[in-house]
Amino acid sequence: MRYLPLTDTDRGEMLAKVGAASIDDLFVDVPEEARLRGPIEGLSMHMSEMAVERHMRALSKKNLAAADAPFFLGAGAYRHHVPATVDHVIQRGEFLTAYTPYQPEIAQGTLQMLFEFQSQVARLYGCAVANASMYDGSTACWEAVAMATRVTRRNRAVLSGALHPHYTEVVKTMAKFTGDTIADSLPSMEATPDNAGLIARIDDETACVVVQYPDILGRIPDLAEIAEAAHAKGALLIAVNTEPVALGAIKSPGELGADIVVGEGQSIGVGLQFGGPYLGLFAVRDPKHVRQMPGRLCGETVDAEGKRGFVLTLSTREQHIRREKATSNICTNSGLCALAFSVHMTLLGEKGLRQLAAENHRLACKAADRLAQVPGITVLNENFFNEFTLRLGRDARQVVRNLADKGVLAGVSLGRLYPDHQELGDALLVAVTETTSEEDIETLASALEGELA
Incomplete structure (x- = not known):
């Protein structure tokens, strides 16, 4: 049973109080293209529990999980090992x-x-x-x-x-x-x-x-x-x-x-x-x-x-x-x-946190040194912790898309973060953590070599 305690009269009084003609007026700040105009595509109005589970599992397989590919995304959200x-x-x-x-x-x-x-x-x-x-x-x-x-x-x-x-x-x-x-x-x-x-x-x-x-x-x-x-x-x-x-x-x-x-x-x-x-x-x-x-x-x-x-x-x-x-x-x-x-944090303690930070920095330096050897790539940073910026000399967004299709999550393009500023479009932000293997680094370098050749 749906729980709808408000009557049409109640809703009308509330809308009048805030100066809105209809409930739709409350959503005017949501872009038109972001609004749902009908039932979710692919889902019927009535499905059994097992059918819904089967459908959702199929949808989930379209995702590429962080643990299933060389992963270099960061920009504010980082993949670390959680005990x-x-x-x-x-x-x-x-x-x-x-x-x-x-x-x-x-x-x-x-x-x-x-x-x-x-x-x-x-x-x-x-x-x-x-x-x-x-x-x-x-x-x-x-x-x-x-x-x-x-x-x-x-x-x-x-x-x-x-x-x-x-x-x-x-x-x-x-x-x-x-x-x-x-x-x-x-x-x-x-x-x-x-x-x-x-x-x-x-x-x-x-x-x-x-x-x-x-x-x-x-x-x-x-x-x-x-x-x-x-x-x-x-x-x-x-x-x-x-x-x-x-x-x-x-x-x-x-x-x-x-x-x-x-x-x-x-x-x-x-x-x-x-x-x-x-x-x-x-x-x-x-x-x-x-x-x-x-x-x-x-x-x-x-x-x-x-x-x-x-x-x-x-x-x-x-x-x-x-x-x-x-x-x-x-x-x-x-x-x-x-x-x-x-x-x-309790499991790590101060010593463990310092060791974790040192390993992040070590791998990031190794990655920066290797990627700097790729023709056409310039490492922007003089100092960094576990994240640094590459200049690719071409649209980084397209490079990221192409490498994702090949199963490599190469990083975050500044063109994605700053879509209105073309001068930042060739920059790629690469994050390296303790979950990154040296094999992952080599895979990224080889993929970029092939993409930028």
Whole structure:
């Protein structure tokens, strides 16, 4: 039985209240070509359970899974080995919920896990306080910008051209509703990040400067230099990290002067999963900013008997306080993904994370050296962790498509990320992790040699 509690009269009153003539008016912002105009093609209106399973299995075989081909995709989502222990723990009955419990008296284990998760993120980012996770890296990036405008009482954000364009678009979309000014640009296709150009864009009205570390081209910017310039103008530095494994090899953003550090936690404990769910990380370097943080924090306390306990605290979300007073209106806690992150990080430990980072970098250097030998290819980067940019001298999108047809997932073309900018069309972003074999590297090099000949 379908559950439809609203009558036509109810719907009519609701539409009138928001000024819409029909329900279709609520979807005007969805592009016409993205709207479903009828039943899904290939599925009849009535099928048996077994028939549906058979049909869905056939559809799934059209996918090329990351583990079934040489895989070099990155650009914010990375293939890493996730130990079987992670899945075992997160599927235990006492943990299997994707949401934060509100009843601390029956959820001490989950709250303790989140407390420890916060401690891990704060240590990883070089910050004083981290929250109990967010949706994903891109929305965490916007939340950081919104927080900076509250702290500085300014409304201009300067975005590095080398910030992931999807993160940039999320920030710009949200800023339409807040009136904040977003100053963005395109990435400079140089071997090293254009710190001087970014610093020149900071003025006395700037609330924050947003820098990706490592950036969208895989380069590692000098955060300390940018932090000094931002602070001189009274602005905050927001560092965005999409590959947390990198922080096992390079200095933490907080250590280099970043005021707010956000990022994507998917690399640790969370699989690629066709794009989600993922895990947003958020931390601040100075404890004085903690009350302006979005989301929720888990705190440690003692009960009436003096025993250690854990509670949700500083829950300044719109469902807890008046919407106009909330520090966030879009964030939540990705509890199950946070648990996966915490379990994997616990299994690694500091030494294991450093070893994992070293292996990623070793294989990436080996891949860059081999691909640089392919005629027609130039490696852009001077410095990188496990991701670097190639210039192919021809449309990288077509190269990626051709190699995918041959069973090689060669990387992410900048033409796909920046479809309106032809000058970036020959650039290919290649990611290498511990799951990449030396045979995979040779397969990619041979495939590119054949494609570019």
